[in-house]
Amino acid sequence: MDDITTSTLFIILGVLIFISAYFSGSETGMMSVNPYRLKHLSNENNKGAIRVSKLLKRPDRLIGLILIGNNLVNIAASAIATIIGMRLYGDAGIAIATIVLTLIILVFAEVTPKTIAALHPERIAFPSSALLQLLLKIFYPLVWLINCITNSILMLLRINPESHQGHSLSAQELRTVVHEAGALIPEQHQSMLVGVLDLENATVEDIMVPRNEVSGIDINDDWKDIERQLANIQYSRILLYRDNIDDALGFVHPRELMRLSIKEQLTKASLLRAVNDIYFIPEGTQLNTQLLKFQRTKERIGLVVDEYGDIQGLVTLADILEEVVGEFTTDIAEESNEDIMPQPDGSFLIDGSINIRDLNREMNLTLPTDGPKTLNGLILELLEEIPQGRLSIKLAGYPFELINVQDNMIKTVRFMPLLK
Template sequence: MDDISTSALFIILGVLVLLSGYFSSSETGIMSINRYRLRHLVKEKHKSAQRVDELLKRPDRLIGLILIGNNLVNIAASAVATVLGMRLLGDAGIVVATFALTLVILIFAEVTPKTLAALYPEKIAFPSSVILKLLLKILFPVVVTVNWITNGMLKLIGVSPEQIEEHSLSKEELKTVLNESGAMLPTNHQDMMTSILDLDHVTVEDIMIPRNEINAIDINDDWKDISKKLTNAQHTRVLLYRDQIDDAVGFIHSRDALRLLTKEQFDKPSLLRAVREIYYIPESTSLNTQLLKFQQNKERIGLVVDEYGDIQGLVTLEDILEEVVGDFTTTKTPAPSDEVDVQNDGSVMVDGGANVRDLNKEMRWHLPTEGPKTLSGLIVEHLEDIPQTQLGLKIAGYPMEVVEIKENMIKVVKVYPHKKKKSVKPH
């Protein structure tokens, strides 16, 4: 380097630092690129994305190539800086050049380019992939040799570079991605997708209409009463039973009932002939599974039974869809539930038979949902006894008071606002 002028050495040193910054930014940009967006762009035939995806198929070769290039330019820069230091400062220039070059490389070839690449990975990775692919072809023998040595060392500790870990997301991780999507997805879309992911964790028992609330008709009632109930039925399908609901006969579609009511000769035998077979659902069936079964069996309604075959409730396709998209309503703003009455002081009067999951959704509470399905059942489980008088208690941080008890059942509960603990400031 004695024949090269000092100014030329400074130019060479500057170019080497820039090359070092290029390799550093390329490594960070390609490695931090969003793999799912990359796969989407590959499917869209994006050429730059296809180049990056091809390089990432063998990350050992990519990293080997980048590190070979980075180390070459850094060592060359060190040699040039040493020569410049000795020319300008003599032997003391070696020490000065070492510290000065370390600072320059750290700022201009490491921290700055890597930070930029981490913030804008696609803008760095896509153009740099052109040069990297060309360099890989030129330096392929060197890269393969280095990889052969390093891969051999990795195999000694039981690691195979060919076995690339698949970048798959668990349900919880996917929910985090949805929640962190921000303005990219509307809030209602985020809620719907999150609800779909939660269908596996919710069973038909959690959303069913309890057996004591099923709107059904006893076929052994007086014929005039049956006709009146069919005429005033508010549901598309009505359950018929004999004496008790466990002896269910089947469902009658309101359309079929109205058609029969227009005929002159309409009696119980003709009504029973129009009844449709009952579709039974085990109470432990997840909503995700039941949604598929409804689709496969072309059913929209079923009776939920326990392990002994006793009827526990009723569930419809609409109930499952409401878990995903929210309650269906004909008004622009859904009406408050009949089971909830908000008082002026902020407390809430709640029907004891209210479903805990529905209360959590409507009131944005966080009552435990594992175990009893109703608020009454939750209180009884907490107390390990059926209260006989009014009393106060606290569940999951929510103060509440049992207001009314009837026939060994909690009818009304008063839930007070959830108070968060305030930190006490030191005087």
């Protein structure tokens, strides 16, 4: 070193600090790359992404290589800085060189490159991966030796680096990713994606039409009454039953009625021949499971039954799809049934039979959905009795006023939105 000039040592020191910055930035860049975008780019044959993916398959080797390189250049830089310090300041130069070099490495070889790499991981990781691949081949024996030692220690801790399977997301984490996507995913698409994830958190009871609201035709009625009902039917499937819904016979498609009317005279007998078998759905079936069952069985409608076989309600494929995409029905009967009616004073009159999930979605509320499925049921559960007249209550922190109670049911409720 005595033959090398001080200026040359400064140049070598600067090069070593630059190399240290490269290793530091490469480490942060490689570890900060979005794994899902990396996989996407790899599938599109992006060469940089493919190189990074290969290196990240064995993170122990990658980290070993980077730390070997980083420590070698930092130790060499420390030795050269000590020589420069002693040449300039004598024995006091050792302390001066230690303090100054520590600050320089922290600022220029650690914090700055790592910050840049964290902000722009792909710009740093993709080009640097080419050099890292080459260095891994050159220093492989040394990397292998160090990995053998470290892996032995990891095995004592019951950690196997070769079992690294990359990143996976739970449903809750994926939901967070969708919400955090911001402008990258339109709000409507975010809602649909979250709706798909939420299907596993709801069952058919949450969206079914309860049995007391299921419309159908009693085949034992007078034929003229049946004809009148058929003429005014507003549904895509017609439920036939005898006397009550518990003795359901099946569904008839209006298209089949038209065919019968054209080919032969429509009678009770021909109407019964047109009935399709009923598709039964066990209560408690998750919506994502039922959606797949509808797809597999080519069904569009089913009756929900409890453990005793009693009919609890009706669910259609459209009901499940609306949980994902929002309401899209154009059914006249549903359009005329306003469950939530805004009032001039800012309050809302709400039908007591409204589904709590629908109410939460429409009014942006957080009423509990793990118990009763309707607003009427939720209020009765709170009161533990049937109210006899008007009553003001707080439900999950929201103010409600009972307006109309009939037939042991809360028919109408007034809701005053909380002032923000």
